[in-house]
Amino acid sequence: MAEEKLTYEAARDELLQVVAKLESGTLSLAESMEVWQRGEKLADLCQGFLDGAREQVSAARKESAQEE
Structure with missing residues (x-):
């Protein structure tokens, strides 16, 4: 899966899986x-x-402040 096509949530979830694999200590x-x-x-x-x-x-906060 290409990184550009991942949503934030999908990337985060996959990253959590990566961490779990590394912490398991079972990989070469x-x-x-x-x-x-x-x-x-x-x-x-x-x-x-x-x-x-x-x-x-x-940017939204700055725009909002300028409108006031």
């Missing part, structure tokens, strides 16, 4: 590295969604 080193890299991509994607939402809220 190579598998752990692969799963960790996927987790990094998902974390970056989630952060992008959150940053975008923060910018939208900030």
Whole structure:
């Protein structure tokens, strides 16, 4: 699944699965590295969604303040 097509919620849920896999301790080193890299991509994607939402809220607040 391409990162661009994931929603925030889907990326977050997959990231939680990644964390659970890593915490299980059952993966080989190579598998752990692969799963960790996927987790990094998902974390970056989630952060992008959150940053975008923060910018939208900030812009709306500024617009609202200017209208008053």
